[in-house]
Amino acid sequence: xxxxxxxxxGLVDTNILVYRADQDSAFHLPSVNLINRGLKGDIxxxxxxxxxxxxxAIITNPKRVANPIAPEDARVEIERYLxxxxxxxxxxxxxxxxxxxxxxxxxxxxRQQIFDLQLVATMLVNNVTHIYTFNAKHFQLYxxxxxxxxx
Numbered sequence: 001x002x003x004x005x006x007x008x009x010g011l012v013d014t015n016i017l018v019y020r021a022d023q024d025s026a027f028h029l030p031s032v033n034l035i036n037r038g039l040k041g042d043i044x045x046x047x048x049x050x051x052x053x054x055x056x057a058i059i060t061n062p063k064r065v066a067n068p069i070a071p072e073d074a075r076v077e078i079e080r081y082l083x084x085x086x087x088x089x090x091x092x093x094x095x096x097x098x099x100x101x102x103x104x105x106x107x108x109x110x111r112q113q114i115f116d117l118q119l120v121a122t123m124l125v126n127n128v129t130h131i132y133t134f135n136a137k138h139f140q141l142y143x144x145x146x147x148x149x150x151x
Contacts, residue, residue: 009130010043010131012087013131013138015133017051018059021074038084046089056075104117107142120142120145131145
């Protein structure tokens with residue numbers, strides 16, 4: 001299900017972090033607005049370490065983005081997210097792999113889909129059931145979560 005802005009705790013998908021850092025992206029302003037609302041504590045957002053490592057890998061790679069940023073700048077962005085008191089950080093728990101295997105059985109992933117499924121498993125073991133993303137199609141299959149697209 002895709003809905004507009006929700007006030008429920010939601011994981012921020014990596015594409016939003018990338019678009020926020022890429023000022024030339026058509027999705028830059030909505031991404032800035034969402035993250036700024038989270039940084040101010042106006043809405044409940046969370047991030048997983050996987051989001052931050054994916055962000056670094058994408059935003060510093062000229063083969064992945066038209067306007068890559070320097071590794072030092074990517075590190076500063078990651079540090080800013082980690083230091084935010086208003087954006088919750090969720091982590092892998094001891095239950096993660098059993099949850100991931102359960103989801104693999106239910107939604108057999110192909111190739112790179114395993115990374116989205118791992119994010120879903122991380123969300124679920126942390127009782128997060130909403131995800132903010134521009135790539136709704138990557139997550140619509142998973143009945144355990146609700147996809148929130150930003151307008």
